[in-house]
Amino acid sequence: xxxxxxxxxxxxxxxxxxxxxxxxxxxxxxxxxxxxxxxxxxxxxxxxxxxxxxxxxxxxxxxxxxxxxxxxxxxxxxxxxxxxxxxxxxxxxxxxxxxxxxxxxxxxxxxxxxxxxxxxxxxxxxxxxxxxxxxxxxxxxxxxxxxxxxxxxxxxxxxxxxxxxxxxxxxxxxxxxxxxxxxxxxxxxxxxxxxxxxxxxxxxxxxxxxxxxxxxxxxxxxxxxxxxxxxxxxxxxxxxxxxxxxxxxxxxxxxxxxxxxxxxxxxxxxxxxxxxxxxxxxxxxxxxxxxxxxxxxx
Amino acid sequence: xxxxxxxxxxxxxxxxxxxxxxxxxxxxxxxxxxxxxxxxxxxxxxxxxxxxxxxxxxxxxxxxxxxxxxxxxxxxxxxxxxxxxxxxxxxxxxxxxxxxxxxxxxxxxxxxxxxxxxxxxxxxxxxxxxxxxxxxxxxxxxxxxxxxxxxxxxxxxxxxxxxxxxxxxxxxxxxxxxxxxxxxxxxxxxxxxxxxxxxxxxxxxxxxxxxxxxxxxxxxxxxxxxxxxxxxxxxxxxxxxxxxxxxxxxxxxxxxxxxxxxxxxxxxxxxxxxxxxxxxxxxxxxxxxxxxxxxxxxxxxxxxx
Numbered sequence: 001x002x003x004x005x006x007x008x009x010x011x012x013x014x015x016x017x018x019x020x021x022x023x024x025x026x027x028x029x030x031x032x033x034x035x036x037x038x039x040x041x042x043x044x045x046x047x048x049x050x051x052x053x054x055x056x057x058x059x060x061x062x063x064x065x066x067x068x069x070x071x072x073x074x075x076x077x078x079x080x081x082x083x084x085x086x087x088x089x090x091x092x093x094x095x096x097x098x099x100x101x102x103x104x105x106x107x108x109x110x111x112x113x114x115x116x117x118x119x120x121x122x123x124x125x126x127x128x129x130x131x132x133x134x135x136x137x138x139x140x141x142x143x144x145x146x147x148x149x150x151x152x153x154x155x156x157x158x159x160x161x162x163x164x165x166x167x168x169x170x171x172x173x174x175x176x177x178x179x180x181x182x183x184x185x186x187x188x189x190x191x192x193x194x195x196x197x198x199x200x201x202x203x204x205x206x207x208x209x210x211x212x213x214x215x216x217x218x219x220x221x222x223x224x225x226x227x228x229x230x231x232x233x234x235x236x237x238x239x240x241x242x243x244x245x246x247x248x249x250x251x252x253x254x255x256x257x258x259x260x261x262x263x264x265x266x267x268x269x270x271x272x273x274x275x276x277x278x279x280x281x282x283x284x285x286x287x288x289x290x291x292x293x294x295x296x297x298x
Numbered sequence: 299x300x301x302x303x304x305x306x307x308x309x310x311x312x313x314x315x316x317x318x319x320x321x322x323x324x325x326x327x328x329x330x331x332x333x334x335x336x337x338x339x340x341x342x343x344x345x346x347x348x349x350x351x352x353x354x355x356x357x358x359x360x361x362x363x364x365x366x367x368x369x370x371x372x373x374x375x376x377x378x379x380x381x382x383x384x385x386x387x388x389x390x391x392x393x394x395x396x397x398x399x400x401x402x403x404x405x406x407x408x409x410x411x412x413x414x415x416x417x418x419x420x421x422x423x424x425x426x427x428x429x430x431x432x433x434x435x436x437x438x439x440x441x442x443x444x445x446x447x448x449x450x451x452x453x454x455x456x457x458x459x460x461x462x463x464x465x466x467x468x469x470x471x472x473x474x475x476x477x478x479x480x481x482x483x484x485x486x487x488x489x490x491x492x493x494x495x496x497x498x499x500x501x502x503x504x505x506x507x508x509x510x511x512x513x514x515x516x517x518x519x520x521x522x523x524x525x526x527x528x529x530x531x532x533x534x535x536x537x538x539x540x541x542x543x544x545x546x547x548x549x550x551x552x553x554x555x556x557x558x559x560x561x562x563x564x565x566x567x568x569x570x571x572x573x574x575x576x577x578x579x580x581x582x583x584x585x586x587x588x589x590x591x592x593x594x595x596x597x598x599x600x601x602x603x
Contacts (some may be wrong), residue, residue: 017508028403031398032403033400034398034407035398035399037410038398038409038413039412040397041414041477042412042413042415042416042479043412044444044448045416045428045431045444045476046415046416047443048431049427049430049431061433061435061441061442061443062441063435063441063442063450065444065447107313107322107323107326110319110320111319111320111322111323113319114315114316114318114319114320114321115319115320117315118312118313118315118316118319119309119312119313119316120312120313120316120317122316123316126320126324129451130323130325130327133327133331133528135532135583135584135587136331136335136580136581137532137535137536137579138536138558139536139559139576139579139580140334140335140338140576140577140579140580141330141331141334141335141575142332142334142563143338143339143341143563143569143572143576144333144334144335144337144338144341144557144573145330145334146563146564147337147348147569148329148330148334150348164326164330166322166326167322167323167325167327167329167330168322168323168326173323188557190470198315198319198425198446203502216602220492224416226421226422226493227420227422228421229421229422229537229539229580230539230560232592233564234560234564242582245421245422245423248423248426249420249422249543261430265427265430268423268424268426268427269423269424271421271422271423272419275418275419275420275421276415276418278311278418279414279415279418283411286357294362296416
């Protein structure tokens with residue numbers, strides 16, 4: 001700001017400076033106006049849904065839109081837990097998410113450490129192989145994977161949804177390795193002199209420094225497993241084993257032809273809640289993730 | 299002598315550690331990527347319903363695919379729609395939003411969070427919600443969802459969206475556009491990397507805002523555009539949930555290649571046929587990426603070179 005003013009004084013008369021400042025202010029106001037309009041537009045769907053989940057049935061689709069319900073139907077949320085086996089689905093999903101998270105974090109850290117810290121003539125070529133697997137779309141390997149799990153009698157268990165997480169995802173290896181390379185090797189050396197072995201160095205020195213990336217990867221892993229639909233759709237067939245996504249997909253609340261929209265909205269919102277909380281918690285990591293995004297380009 | 303032996307044992311330990319730590323990925327790569335990759339290629343030349351032993355049928359699956367107008371060609375067509383219309387739309391809107399959010403003005407973090415927020419939501423719930431948001435409300439005393447009600451404020455009679463064969467695909471794209479703020483992860487650092495003095499030089503030379511953006515900023519962020527284009531196209535070939543959930547499972551207007559693949563594999567248990575579809579998708583993604591890469595040399599500018 002001050003630098004711009006300096007340029008303006010250098011360039012011309014005070015009159016001109018004033019007019020450019022006016023122009024700048026007009027532009028700033030315009031920018032805020034457009035931003036605010038856009039923000040409202042992006043939030044309206046969410047607000048409409050929240051208000052819809054609390055409206056009496058007759059009010060949900062009325063025109064003009066009633067933003068504030070005439071009579072708050074808080075019991076929609078109570079009914080949600082009684083109408084369909086909500087807690088069972090939540091429990092099932094949490095089991096999958098928890099084991100997937102442990103596996104993904106542990107394996108990604110180990111593998112990234114291997115690539116970042118140990119010299120070997122195959123290190124480079126293997127790392128290129130890691131990167132190139134990101135190019136293989138999941139559908140190509142999907143069918144044989146299903147057949148392998150069938151051979152192992154893992155169908156209709158959570159194993160096909162959990163176990164692959166224990167073999168480190170390429171994108172996570174990449175991000176962690178890039179970050180580990182920026183940690184000075186002198187830190188490892190001094191820990192080594194203090195008697196730490198390679199695993200000790202990883203746990204006590206490297207991992208604490210990687211915390212922001214680990215949190216980001218953790219949030220991604222939780223989110224993608226929580227929201228996974230195709231996996232459970234392929235592998236789970238017993239309704240008692242369904243995840244929350246499957247539950248919502250099959251949810252047809254209400255009697256013949258009479259959809260209970262309020263309940264649908266409430267169910268959807270509750271499903272989205274963990275993502276929202278994770279986002280709120282990881283917000284500062286995400287925003288520093290903008291910098292990680294910078295490392296990805298070109 | 300002693301020294302070299304110790305050095306040798308050190309490299310030995312280092313190499314042992316390398317294999318030890320990378321082994322989770324190596325095992326996973328062999329078991330869940332390399333082996334399935336090769337076997338799906340072989341499977342695509344077989345006929346197999348999982349119950350009886352597989353039968354080699356040569357290129358029959360591929361021939362059959364090329365003749366399947368009701369599913370394969372229609373769904374290929376839909377998939378190309380998502381790629382050719384959806385991806386450019388997403389890039390343009392994502393870049394526009396990010397340009398708006400790029401200036402470090404007061405309160406910008408709040409706006410960044412609001413625009414980013416829809417991108418964190420995923421799964422079935424979002425698609426169901428959008429199906430209600432896009433409720434048509436045409437005649438029959440049925441009231442519209444939010445989107446058509448809003449269009450009504452401007453006197454526009456909204457279309458049937460996912461309940462209308464012509465509007466179902468745009469409805470799918472619309473949900474994606476809601477989450478476009480997620481792409482600011484890529485755009486913001488790219489925009490920040492454009493040197494300020496270049497833009498100032500442009501200003502002194504009399505270029506207006508639009509010219510400065512088009513002539514200076516855009517050429518400098520071409521690596522990010524290229525990245526978004528490639529990832530976007532790959533992603534659009536894998537669209538699956540939207541077509542299944544939005545128009546209702548009995549309707550096939552929005553079906554993508556992924557849906558034919560899924561149906562053949564896990565509903566009809568035609569594993570060979572489904573593998574052939576998988577390989578068609580794979581080859582198309584590879585071709586598009588290679589073509590993209592080839593032409594990128596003409597328009598993508600890397601500073602380091």
